[in-house]
């Protein structure tokens with residue numbers, strides 16, 4: 001290898017690593033795939049048919065890619081558009097734009113792709129909320145690591161486990177985006193956006209070097225992230241990539257309803273962890289596995305008294321209500337974190353009060369209750385009868401057989417580890433290690 005190409009590789013590898021680490025939640029390959037898997041898991045209806053038109057599906061997946069693109073380059077303007085794209089005010093503005101300028105039924109391909117792109121951005125934003133607000137706390141508990149490690153490594157694990165099927169091509173509604181970004185403090189131009197996207201697609205979102213980089217980062221982190229490696233696709237762990245699929249699907253369905261002006265504030269809750277018939281994983285209030293949470297299909301104005309936690313005898317349980325990890329004026333999630341240990345085998349209710357306000361100006365008129373059971377311990381085992389079959393989201397386009405246990409735990413690398421990391425090559429692995437150490441010092 002010549003000195004020149006060696007230097008280019010260092011720059012290339014370190015830039016990719018920085019991009020992956022700076023992203024505001026899990027890696028881009030994860031976003032792309034959870035977004036696509038969500039569509040594949042939909043019932044066979046109008047929305048699924050709409051989104052599976054090949055060019056529309058590509059636009060959806062590219063929307064899920066685009067959302068982090070501005071973090072990839074060293075520019076305050078590009079970071080500003082990326083950050084804004086993650087959150088509900090942008091999505092609501094985008095929905096309003098569509099309703100005013102290009103209402104359904106979207107006869108042209110351009111219209112359909114624009115709607116799908118919007119849904120891709122919103123899917124990405126929701127996934128960040130779930131992963132950061134739920135899964136990362138478990139990563140910290142078990143592996144003592146955080147976002148800098150788990151974001152890029154989970155992308156690598158996806159490649160190593162041969163789950164990567166979707167490689168979207170660049171396609172975005174540039175004129176609409178520039179119009180929507182006009183109100184930001186930073187001036188956003190086509191050149192700024194294309195500069196960031198060119199970097200992302202040339203370095204990372206491609207089926208050549210990008211996959212090798214991801215796999216190399218994954219391989220270099222799998223020992224330090226042993227729990228994450230085992231559970232990043234565990235459907236029983238809230239916020240894992242696999243556990244994000246059904247909430248993303250429900251969120252996409254809610255977006256479709258919003259675009260048609262048909263989502264009521266009384267239907268704002270589209271998903272809840274633990275999802276029935278799963279049980280809450282732990283009674284131990286010191287663990288994030290004792291948290292329950294409600295997921296919204298439209299941003300809900302965050303107030304301190306949105307929810308209550310009610311115990312087996314109807315009593316109020318001492319708990320902390322929490323917003324997303326990053327806070328949000330209009331949130332897509334609210335967490336209930338018990339302040340005392342729960343009763344193994346006990347039945348609890350997460351109750352959302354009426355009068356919540358959604359970002360489109362609606363106010364709910366009825367409360368919502370999510371009832372769930374806490375996992376039993378040995379002493380209470382007889383209280384935990386079979387609650388029925390647990391649906392598991394498919395990731396290969398074929399419906400998954402329901403599980404009685406729900407605890408599908410991937411067994412390490414499968415067949416993909418050796419080939420993926422071997423393809424990246426030892427020199428690149430060493431370079432990435434060097435880059436990471438420099439960055440952390």
Ligand SMILES: [Zn+2]
Pocket residue numbers: 023024025026067068086124128
């Ligand atoms: Zn993100």
